[in-house]
Amino acid sequence: DITDLFAGIGTIQHREDTSSAEGAVTKNLRVDLADIVEAQKAVELLDGKSFMGHQIRVSGVKSEA
8 A cells, every 4th residue: 555655754744646547557656745754754665666566756846944
């Protein structure tokens, strides 16, 4: 589960499946973490790693705060 992947990195505030096609092989998931420090840690630790047999891409976006 994605929650397990982020355990120890940060608190997931929101998650959303952003895949455009039903039954798509590629699944896109948007995960918002509690703060920017947690998000940066997730990028550093998880980007390019494998999860459940699939390579994952973790990137950050600038906050609109």
